[in-house]
Amino acid sequence: MFNRATRIHTAVDTYDCSSGDSKRFVVPTSIEAPRNAGNELVEDELPEETKRKILRDMGLQGLQDVISIITYTPSSQYSISRPAKGNPLLTAVSSWLQTVPPDLLVSLDITTTSLLSAFPATYSIYKPMLLLPAHTFRPWPWTSLISALQHTSSLQTLYSALAAATSVTHVALNAPIPLQSKSHDSLESENILRRPTSLTALHGSFGPLPCPNLQYAPQPHDFAAAFWVSTRQNNIHQIWAPLYTMFSRGNVSEKARLLDLPSVTDAVRQGEETEHGCTAVDLYAGIGYFAFSYKKAGATQVLCWELNPWSVEGLRRGASLNGWSSYIINPSGNGKAEEEAAPVGRETDFLVFQESNEFAIGRIQKLRNRVPPIRHVNCGLLPSSRGSWATAVRAADPLLGGWVHLHENIGIGDIEGKRLEIVREVQEIFEEEVRIGRGTYDAGDERMVKLEHVEKVKTYAPGVMHCVLDIYIPPKEV
Structure with missing residues (x-):
């Protein structure tokens, strides 16, 4: 679409694209210019209707007022x-x-x-x-x-x-991961597993094609027959089956940020000094996108929740390739026995629950005295992780406090207002937890959650930014 033979350049002399004092740029493309009834190229500025269609096809309809589209004939130097x-x-x-x-x-x-x-x-x-x-x-x-x-x-x-x-x-x-997917009865439902349903295999054998049984209840021989790929980011290996699991290359900067985030390194250091260690929780673990960063940064153990069995298998394989241990608990199988026998603390690096994170807080309460203090909770679901905020706040260690990292898609112009709204909501959750713990939250209680940083990870869509809010949760028990 973009004509790489010509560089993006300022709109001077060649085109009359001036707009006050704002500098404008020309982005040459290979889009075929429309022709009139006589098969002649339409010159200069395109009709508004044509312009709207082109921008709509490119997903840029929201920028119609600031984009001009003109036709040009490449000279020989650009061929x-x-x-x-x-x-x-x-x-x-x-x-x-x-x-x-x-x-x-x-x-x-x-x-x-x-x-x-x-x-x-x-x-x-x-x-x-x-x-x-x-x-x-x-x-x-x-x-x-x-x-x-x-x-x-x-x-x-x-x-x-x-x-x-x-x-x-x-x-x-490649293809975008749809938020909705069609079931066998053609009804649309939320694509909770974030399956890459539109990926198109062009060359090579990709293994068994997805079907309900394979998607939701794969057996060991299904994993063995599948096609797996890998990559290494920040010196951390990750593995996944491309027909069954998504992978977001754009999150690499956030993965790197966690490795050196002061609140993470401080929690690790404090855990080493007290010899109690520290635990991180990833409520949307996937193949280990962010969970691996916490472990690489020094977390003693990472508790993970993930619904997609293919992602769980990818996490297991990736952890092994990185030299880490993992233990999978599948409630649909012999979950109770697996949970009772689960190695905790320094006995295993990743304790993975293959289930919805709506069950996470119950599991965490049972494990509270068996695992190192939970200091960090990651909520990495887009377009919004709101459904996991209460769990995240409750999971943070009640005596030491901790941090929650909330992923949200926010309009670029709404970030300031949205962050205040989110902090208020998290504060309300915190106060409710204090009331549950001791029966009241005094008006004079000065314990407040604190927004430490808003990280703008990447552009999710035109005018929409993938943001991560780092919020400190104070101790709930004094």
């Missing part, structure tokens, strides 16, 4: 005659295009230049898989060519070439 130097994908695509019959391209009114320009330069490698961006084949020249080649072996030749170029065995097309 692409060869792929970008050093990019293995573009090199592979360029070579493959030489095998496409020229007559076919002419009949489709597309060129190798337009195809190369529209092909994304970015990609992800999760060994042994190449993951292409979701928009890879959405631009017009590619949709047209793929439609023409869909009943031939040519596309498989392309996918094979992409795999060879990046030294992998599998290729897949």
